[in-house]
Amino acid sequence: MRPALVNAASLSRQLNGWRGPDGEPAYRRLSEALKLMILDGRLSLNARLPGERRLAETLGVSRITVSAALDRLRADGFVVSRTGSGSVTALPASPASRSVRRLDGPMQRDDAPGVVDMASAAMPADEQVHAAYARALEALPAHLPSRGYEPVGIEVLRRAVAERYAADGLTTTPEQIVVSAGALSGLALLLRAATRPGDRAVVEHPGYPHALDALVQAGLDLSPVAMTAQGWDMDGMLAAIARVRPRMIYLIGAHQNPTGHVLSTEDEAALATAAARVGALLVLDDTLRELWFDRPPPPPVDHGPHVVRLGSTSKPYWGGLRVGWLRAHAEVVEAVVRHRPSLDLGVPVMEQLAAAVLLAGDLAPLAARRRIIVQREAHLRGRLAEVLPEWKTRRPDGGLSLWVELPRPDSTRLALAAPDHGVRIPPGTRFGVNGAFDRFIRLPFSREEADLDRAVDGLAAAWRSLDRAGPRKTRLLADPEPVI
Numbered sequence: 001m002r003p004a005l006v007n008a009a010s011l012s013r014q015l016n017g018w019r020g021p022d023g024e025p026a027y028r029r030l031s032e033a034l035k036l037m038i039l040d041g042r043l044s045l046n047a048r049l050p051g052e053r054r055l056a057e058t059l060g061v062s063r064i065t066v067s068a069a070l071d072r073l074r075a076d077g078f079v080v081s082r083t084g085s086g087s088v089t090a091l092p093a094s095p096a097s098r099s100v101r102r103l104d105g106p107m108q109r110d111d112a113p114g115v116v117d118m119a120s121a122a123m124p125a126d127e128q129v130h131a132a133y134a135r136a137l138e139a140l141p142a143h144l145p146s147r148g149y150e151p152v153g154i155e156v157l158r159r160a161v162a163e164r165y166a167a168d169g170l171t172t173t174p175e176q177i178v179v180s181a182g183a184l185s186g187l188a189l190l191l192r193a194a195t196r197p198g199d200r201a202v203v204e205h206p207g208y209p210h211a212l213d214a215l216v217q218a219g220l221d222l223s224p225v226a227m228t229a230q231g232w233d234m235d236g237m238l239a240a241i242a243r244v245r246p247r248m249i250y251l252i253g254a255h256q257n258p259t260g261h262v263l264s265t266e267d268e269a270a271l272a273t274a275a276a277r278v279g280a281l282l283v284l285d286d287t288l289r290e291l292w293f294d295r296p297p298p299p300p301v302d303h304g305p306h307v308v309r310l311g312s313t314s315k316p317y318w319g320g321l322r323v324g325w326l327r328a329h330a331e332v333v334e335a336v337v338r339h340r341p342s343l344d345l346g347v348p349v350m351e352q353l354a355a356a357v358l359l360a361g362d363l364a365p366l367a368a369r370r371r372i373i374v375q376r377e378a379h380l381r382g383r384l385a386e387v388l389p390e391w392k393t394r395r396p397d398g399g400l401s402l403w404v405e406l407p408r409p410d411s412t413r414l415a416l417a418a419p420d421h422g423v424r425i426p427p428g429t430r431f432g433v434n435g436a437f438d439r440f441i442r443l444p445f446s447r448e449e450a451d452l453d454r455a456v457d458g459l460a461a462a463w464r465s466l467d468r469a470g471p472r473k474t475r476l477l478a479d480p481e482p483v484i
Contacts, residue, residue, distance in 0.1 A: 004046070004047045004225070004243070005239070006044075006049050006050060007235050007236045009058060010235045011055070013038060014042055014228060014233075018030060024447040026313065027066075027072065028072065029058075029071070030065065030069040030425075031070075031073050031076075033076070035073060037076050037226075038078050038091070039409040041440070042227075043089050044089065044205050044436070045089050045435070046434065047089045048088050049087065050068065052067050056268070066275055074087075076092060078090060088219070104266060107123075115422055118423055119424055119484070121315075122315065122444075123400070124318070125317070126369070128317070131357075133354045133358040136354040139353050143349050150179070150346045150347070150349070151337045152177070152180075153178060154349060154356070155174060156352075157352045157359070158174035158179065158325075159174045160355075160356045160357075161327070162174045165300065165309075171302070175330070176333065178326050178328070178333055179325050179347050179352060180323075180324045180347065181323070181344065181347050182285045182324040183314070184214060184331060185324060185344070187310060188327065189343060190281070190308060190326060190336060191215070191220075191249070192336075192340075193332070194332065196219070198220075198221065199221070199246070199248065200246040201220040201248045202222075202248075203215065203251065204224070204225060204364065206227065206259065206437050207224070207257075208258075208431075210483070215250065223244045225237045229260070231256075231259075232251070234267055237483065241278060241280065242274065242277075242278065247280060248281045251271075251283075253268060253272075254288055254398070255291060255399035257399065258403045260396020260399045263298075264369060265299075272301075274459055275468060276306055280428055282306060283308050283309075284308070286300070287311060288315050288400070290316040290366060290370075291373060291398045291399055291400060292398035293377070297398070304329075308327065309326065309328075313358060313359070315400065316366055317355075319368075322347070323347055365476065373400060379449045380445040381393050387456050390407045391404050391405065399448075401443060401445065403442055404441050404443055405440055406428075406440065406441065412427040414462055414463060415441070417462040418462045419466070421459070422457075423458035425442075428442070
């Protein structure tokens with residue numbers, strides 16, 4: 001992976017408060033602050049730090065202080081020096097850290113009864129979905145005389161999707177919609193049609209695990225840009241786009257998974273402009289757009305033919321539908337359809353009909369679902385504050401999960417211990433690249449409140465067990481389970 005240059009001004013802002021009380025040497029406090037940022041994922045791995053002189057000037061310290069801090073990080077394995085690349089962030093090359101990196105994937109499935117599955121941020125279907133299938137069955141006979149292969153999707157569904165975009169302020173025609181087997185399938189279709197192995201991609205960090213996996217498996221060279229506590233680091237993102245000149249930029253701009261942040265209209269426009277300048281595709285994943293709390297996200301905007309939007313029925317309705325789509329301009333649609341037969345031959349007609357009924361139907365059930373997740377989010381956050389007050393949380397703008405900061409980088413050990421206490425979670429490293437985010441976990445609030453109570457109690461017991469057990473060797477797991 002090509003080293004990405006860390007923006008000095010952005011790094012200085014994220015290091016705010018690193019000096020701490022007097023008494024401890026400044027170089028040691030600086031090295032510990034940088035180490036924590038690497039473990040937290042706020043500093044991407046394989047990122048090139050600013051030169052010593054530049055960093056010293058930005059932080060207002062002596063070059064000797066910066067040099068001593070970097071020497072300490074090198075000794076601990078958090079920085080390596082490469083010819084022509086300067087000081088590059090890393091994780092220690094110890095057996096334990098290698099095990100952590102190999103646990104980047106989702107945790108092993110354990111179907112033991114009584115275990116609360118907190119790896120899945122998705123809700124079960126309601127009566128609305130059942131009714132949609134009943135209506136779809138009534139409409140099915142009209143489609144049976146056809147071949148059943150629909151490379152772009154059936155007309156009634158594409159029209160329903162286009163009308164939903166139009167209702168949000170984004171004029172869209174059915175010809176701009178390609179139906180896929182979920183948003184991730186839409187991304188896979190786009191990768192097949194528009195990228196080649198070795199192309200570069202700029203991504204948010206942390207990010208959605210399966211999207212990151214899809215980009216890597218397509219052979220793309222990822223340049224992760226660390227997010228801040230407030231959302232996207234726009235200085236870092238725009239600088240990375242200008243430097244890397246990627247083929248693709250992928251992010252979840254509405255209720256980002258896992259942090260819940262929402263991209264502003266101004267920042268989205270700035271990203272679209274930067275993407276156009278370097279000839280990149282900007283892919284905006286709208287899968288969680290409908291699941292807002294107090295107010296909807298900014299309305300979608302058509303920034304031009306280089307911007308593609310992904311959507312899905314999985315989060316707002318039901319994952320079992322497996323119906324998603326991409327919205328794109330004619331040249332992208334044509335390329336996707338041309339390359340599609342090598343990946344799949346379309347989505348089942350029955351599911352498309354049911355999705356069309358849901359998208360064109362009454363919005364009241366969706367509003368009711370929003371009220372449910374607002375209540376469950378407040379319940380989960382309240383229980384965490386009561387039982388695990390040292391864990392830090394923030395109320396997201398929407399979505400289905402909390403991004404929780406632990407007091408120490410121990411999410412991998414916690415994820416390994418949790419099933420013994422009746423709960424299953426993926427480690428925070430699953431949402432990063434090369435072992436980052438071991439200080440975080442994602443906790444969905446999509447389950448009923450009784451299950452959330454059991455999950456919090458189980459996590460508290462697992463967390464206490466880590467204190468009693470002390471450091472232990474990480475065991476490797478197989479047969480990974482998807483993180484939804």
